[in-house]
Amino acid sequence: MPAPTPMPHTHWSRVVAIGTGLVALASVLVLAFLWPSVTAEPKDLPLAVAGSGDAAQVAQVEAGIAEHAPDAFTFVEVEDRTAAVDAIETREAYGAVVLGAQPEVLTASAASPVVAPMLAGLQPALQAQVDAALAAQAAPADAQVTVGLTDVVPLSADDARGTTMAAASFPLVLGGMIGGIAISTLVVGVWRRVTGLVVYSVAGGTAIAGILHALGGLQGAFWGDAGVVALTLFGIGAVITGAVALLGTRGIAVGPVLFLLVANPLSGAQLPVEFMARPWGEVGQWMPPGASSTLLRDLSYFPRADVALLWSVLAGWAALGLLLSTLGHFKNRGAATAEALHEASEDDEHEVHGRHVAELAGD
Numbered sequence: 510m511p512a513p514t515p516m517p518h519t520h521w522s523r524v525v526a527i528g529t530g531l532v533a534l535a536s537v538l539v540l541a542f543l544w545p546s547v548t549a550e551p552k553d554l555p556l557a558v559a560g561s562g563d564a565a566q567v568a569q570v571e572a573g574i575a576e577h578a579p580d581a582f583t584f585v586e587v588e589d590r591t592a593a594v595d596a597i598e599t600r601e602a603y604g605a606v607v608l609g610a611q612p613e614v615l616t617a618s619a620a621s622p623v624v625a626p627m628l629a630g631l632q633p634a635l636q637a638q639v640d641a642a643l644a645a646q647a648a649p650a651d652a653q654v655t656v657g658l659t660d661v662v663p664l665s666a667d668d669a670r671g672t673t674m675a676a677a678s679f680p681l682v683l684g685g686m687i688g689g690i691a692i693s694t695l696v697v698g699v700w701r702r703v704t705g706l707v708v709y710s711v712a713g714g715t716a717i718a719g720i721l722h723a724l725g726g727l728q729g730a731f732w733g734d735a736g737v738v739a740l741t742l743f744g745i746g747a748v749i750t751g752a753v754a755l756l757g758t759r760g761i762a763v764g765p766v767l768f769l770l771v772a773n774p775l776s777g778a779q780l781p782v783e784f785m786a787r788p789w790g791e792v793g794q795w796m797p798p799g800a801s802s803t804l805l806r807d808l809s810y811f812p813r814a815d816v817a818l819l820w821s822v823l824a825g826w827a828a829l830g831l832l833l834s835t836l837g838h839f840k841n842r843g844a845a846t847a848e849a850l851h852e853a854s855e856d857d858e859h860e861v862h863g864r865h866v867a868e869l870a871g872d
Contacts, residue, residue, distance in 0.1 A: 537770065544774065554624060554783050556582040557596040557605035557615075559589050566608055570638065574606070577634045581627070590615075594661055600807065600814040603781070604628035612639055613657035618664045619810035621781045622671040625660065632658045662810055667725020674726045674809070677717075678778035678802045681738065684713055685745025685797065686764040692746065693753040693761060699838040702750045703831065706743060714739025729808035737808065740823040741801040747830020754837020772796035777803065794819075797826050 556574070560567035571584050585602050587593050590613070593605035597617050603624045605615040614632045618625040636656040664671050688709045696702045718735035721727045727734045745768050752760030775785065775793025782790025782799075793799035800822040807814040 551578070551581040551624070551627065551781075551784055553583040554581060554627075554781070555585050555596075555602040556628070557585045557587050557593045557602040559587050559593045559605060559607045559609075561589060561609040563608065570606060570608060570635065573634060573638055574631060577631065578627070595813075597661055598811060598813045600811050606631065606635060610654075611657065612654065613659060616658070616660050617662035617810075618660050618671070619662040619806070622664065622675075623784070624781060629658055632656050664810075665725050665728050673721065673724045674802075674806060675778050677721055677726055677805070678776050678798050679773060681717070681741050681801060682745065682768050682773045682798050684717065685742045686749065686768060688713065688742055689746030689749025689764055690761050693750050694758075699750075699754050699834050699841070702754070703747070703834055706746045706750060710739045710743035710746065713742050717742075727805060727809050729805070729812075733808050734805060737801055737804050737823070740820075740827060741797050744797045744823055744826030744830060747827055748833065749830075751830045751833020751837060754834050755840060768796070768798065772798045775799060795822055797823060 558567055558571060560570075567586060574582060574584075585596060587596055587605070589609075590605075590607045593602070593607055593615055596602040597605060597615060597620070600620070603620050604617055607613040607615065612635060614628060614635060616625040616628040639654050639656055668674060688706060692702050692705045692709065696705050714735045714737075717738045718727065718731060721738075722731060722734070745764070748767070749761065749764040752763040754760070756763075772793065775789050775796065776798035777785075777790060777793055778798065782794060784790070785793070794803060800819045804816055804819040804823070807816050807819070
């Protein structure tokens with residue numbers, strides 16, 4: 510029996526090229542994950558201001574806030590406290606400043622645990638303005654007015670810092686990628702892959718939503734949250750299986766590049782989209798991680814918010830995955846049949862060879 514031919518050693522230039530390429534890949538990964546948080550700064554956060562018809566006071570307060578936090582806020586003027594609360598609950602503003610006889614700063618920690626402390630920091634500045642106004646009017650000492658601070662949409666007591674909801678985005682991205690890549694490599698047949706992905710997404714959506722509810726991260730209706738998770742898993746996984754159907758195994762790379770390196774850092778799960786350089790924050794909301802993160806937050810804490818666009822984004826990615834799978838099906842139609850015929854012919858050859866060996870043994 511001839512000795513096996515030894516494999517030749519890898520050429521030194523190839524070793525250096527591989528090492529350099531891996532360093533470049535690691536650098537891109539680090540940059541993709543750290544860039545949004547390192548460069549983040551608040552800009553144009555919507556803040557409602559209720560002035561009770563006193564335009565001069567509104568202008569004075571807005572000027573004071575702009576001086577206290579330059580470029581951080583954009584002002585949404587509303588009539589009164591009720592309108593301010595309405596703007597917060599419909600996600601038109603992160604918080605509000607209420608003027609008048611009972612001045613107050615309204616926050617919503619459920620909207621963003623990062624923005625809420627910023628808004629709370631406006632309370633001392635507003636208090637200083639109120640005190641200065643009273644002093645200018647020579648008001649008596651007992652006429653002191655205290656600026657209130659109210660969290661109108663607080664986080665759940667089970668997730669008081671919002672860490673569970675913020676951390677859920679990355680596992681959803683990994684879950685969608687794992688489903689798409691595993692099914693693409695283990696299942697043969699375009700529509701069998703789609704069916705397998707549907708089963709995986711429905712079961713995964715139910716299980717993951719159950720975990721997040723048990724940990725206190727989600728507060729919405731269970732089946733609504735499960736539907737969001739399932740649609741996210743399917744949208745990510747279907748794009749991967751569709752790319753594989755069109756491009757072959759090279760299509761697997763679509764998942765890590767598109768969803769891990771691009772979509773996940775821009776999702777806004779950790780920081781509001783207003784903290785990111787434009788237009789990247791808005792772009793992130795048009796991708797599955799960003800849309801699902803915002804949608805789960807709205808379903809949990811802001812039932813009055815308009816979520817039609819977010820549902821449409823997730824449905825659009827699922828439809829894109831199905832479209833890619835359909836195109837791949839027509840492109841490769843007959844390939845599975847040809848492969849099956851080839852395997853069948855090999856089986857026939859083995860059977861004939863086996864019979865021939867048996868006949869010789871009998872002789």
